[in-house]
Amino acid sequence: MASTKQLPLFESWGRYPRLQAAELAPIHWSTDFPRQSVAPAQLPVGLGRSYGDVCLLENGVLLETSGLDRFLAFDPSTGILRCEAGVSLAQILDFAVPRGFFLPVTPGTKFVTVGGAIANDIHGKNHHVAGSFGCHVRQLELVRSDGSSIICSPERNADWFRATVGGCGLTGLITWAEIQMRPIVSPRIDYEGIQFHGIDELIELFKSNSGIEYTVAWIDCVSTGANFARGIYMLGDHSDVPAPLVAGGKAKLNFPVDLPAVFLNRHTMRAFNEVYFHKQFGKRVKSLVHYEPFFYPLDAVLHWNRMYGKDGLLQFQCALPWEGGKEGMIELLRAITRSGLASFLAVLKAFGDIPSPGMLSFPMPGLMLALDFPIREGVSFKLLDNLASITREHGGRLYSAKDARMTAEQFQAFYPQWQEFSRYVDPGFDSAFWQRVTGRRPIDG
Numbered sequence: 288m289a290s291t292k293q294l295p296l297f298e299s300w301g302r303y304p305r306l307q308a309a310e311l312a313p314i315h316w317s318t319d320f321p322r323q324s325v326a327p328a329q330l331p332v333g334l335g336r337s338y339g340d341v342c343l344l345e346n347g348v349l350l351e352t353s354g355l356d357r358f359l360a361f362d363p364s365t366g367i368l369r370c371e372a373g374v375s376l377a378q379i380l381d382f383a384v385p386r387g388f389f390l391p392v393t394p395g396t397k398f399v400t401v402g403g404a405i406a407n408d409i410h411g412k413n414h415h416v417a418g419s420f421g422c423h424v425r426q427l428e429l430v431r432s433d434g435s436s437i438i439c440s441p442e443r444n445a446d447w448f449r450a451t452v453g454g455c456g457l458t459g460l461i462t463w464a465e466i467q468m469r470p471i472v473s474p475r476i477d478y479e480g481i482q483f484h485g486i487d488e489l490i491e492l493f494k495s496n497s498g499i500e501y502t503v504a505w506i507d508c509v510s511t512g513a514n515f516a517r518g519i520y521m522l523g524d525h526s527d528v529p530a531p532l533v534a535g536g537k538a539k540l541n542f543p544v545d546l547p548a549v550f551l552n553r554h555t556m557r558a559f560n561e562v563y564f565h566k567q568f569g570k571r572v573k574s575l576v577h578y579e580p581f582f583y584p585l586d587a588v589l590h591w592n593r594m595y596g597k598d599g600l601l602q603f604q605c606a607l608p609w610e611g612g613k614e615g616m617i618e619l620l621r622a623i624t625r626s627g628l629a630s631f632l633a634v635l636k637a638f639g640d641i642p643s644p645g646m647l648s649f650p651m652p653g654l655m656l657a658l659d660f661p662i663r664e665g666v667s668f669k670l671l672d673n674l675a676s677i678t679r680e681h682g683g684r685l686y687s688a689k690d691a692r693m694t695a696e697q698f699q700a701f702y703p704q705w706q707e708f709s710r711y712v713d714p715g716f717d718s719a720f721w722q723r724v725t726g727r728r729p730i731d732g
């Protein structure tokens with residue numbers, strides 16, 4: 288039986304909302320679950336790198352899975368890795384890169400667990416060629432609160448697989464998973480950065496580079512006039528020139544304190560965007576870079592979310608279908624620049640058409656926009672509500688892993704399959720997110 292520790296506050300990456308769990312229950316062995324005495328509802332959590340409330344449960348039991356951190360099997364002839372669900376992507380890279388393998392899909396941080404990556408069916412810069420993380424999960428074990436275990440895969444108990452991939456931790460505890468890794472001969476990435484001006488130019492770049500494995504754009508969401516929607520389009524492929532297979536290092540910096548809100552304002556953001564746009568000399572720049580700064584530039588500074596001050600941050604992330612997506616994106620960007628609230632961390636990407644395996648998976652073919660906002664009383668919530676409405680009008684959807692705001696009505700319109708999904712929810716499980724999007728928890732403001 289696992290010991291129980293009382294309590295620091297378990298926060299999501301956005302640090303909003305702040306909800307106190309009744310208990311944090313560390314899970315070190317799969318036999319620690321189900322727990323013997325369970326009164327309130329429970330929810331598995333990984334490293335809390337989701338932004339909103341998918342990893343929160345007020346007055347419930349949070350099952351901390353980072354102790355499920357063992358590798359179980361690896362076949363170098365096929366690249367199939369089996370590991371426990373609390374293993375982080377950072378641990379996988381440390382293990383796999385020296386052996387000539389890389390993650391099939393990676394988000395913008397390596398500090399997420401395999402369980403978290405599956406439960407949010409995360410995507411990366413290679414969505415247009417690789418699909419979402421769930422596309423590379425060969426099988427997993429799901430343990431329910433009644434103690435039953437379901438091994439599921441795209442072929443076996445396929446309905447449970449579809450519910451659990453992207454199922455926001457609500458179908459049960461994932462204890463282990465098997466992932467298909469991809470081979471590499473070098474830890475380096477052939478990188479190219481191209482400055483662009485405007486959405487038309489960017490869409491053209493996405494279309495003409497669809498054969499490149501990793502593509503993403505940083506977009507300036509502050510500047511207006513001739514500089515509206517300018518940015519840097521970033522491309523990368525794993526280098527095919529053999530080089531010593533050295534994994535990335537550890538973070539060297541730590542953001543020590545909550546920055547007072549006054550530091551993140553219209554002027555500092557404008558200055559940052561100006562500098563960032565001109566960080567490369569010339570319209571096109573090529574270089575050979577280690578995968579670490581290419582995929583995980585933010586991981587170099589631990590706790591960088593403190594930069595947003597003690598009130599935390601909100602992330603807005605939406606996908607829009609190709610049809611009408613360009614117009615929708617321009618409308619979103621106009622609303623964001625007008626607000627003066629955007630941060631420098633704005634990312635735009637084209638999703639491909641490889642179907643995601645999960646019932647509630649986020650990606651859809653089209654355009655995707657993600658950016659952070661500081662929480663400012665009276666303005667941030669209004670802006671997010673407006674952006675959600677624009678997204679809906681253009682047939683898009685919001686990403687549950689990043690969201691703290693969408694209403695039950697919006698969620699149910701974005702994810703009409705939610706009713707089918709709800710049949711697979713473990714009766715002993717719940718989350719603040721699920722309470723919100725099923726209309727059982729009100730949103731602020």
Ligand SMILES: Cc1cc2nc3c(=O)[nH]c(=O)nc-3n(C[C@H](O)[C@H](O)[C@H](O)COP(=O)(O)OP(=O)(O)OC[C@H]3O[C@@H](n4cnc5c(N)ncnc54)[C@H](O)[C@@H]3O)c2cc1C
Pocket residue numbers: 300330331332333334335336337338341342352372373393394395396398399400401402403404406407408409410411412454455456457459460461462585688
């Ligand atoms: C800097 C940064 C960049 C990011 N970039 C991207 C990106 O490019 N693409 C993207 O898709 N996401 C991105 N994310 C979001 C992040 O990848 C996801 O939120 C991820 O799910 C977090 O994993 P975690 O281990 O921290 O899980 P948590 O945030 O703790 O939990 C996430 C969900 O997984 C469930 N869960 C966790 N473990 C288990 C388990 N063992 N069994 C069942 N359910 C479980 C939880 O209940 C919860 O619903 C980014 C986040 C940050 C902070």
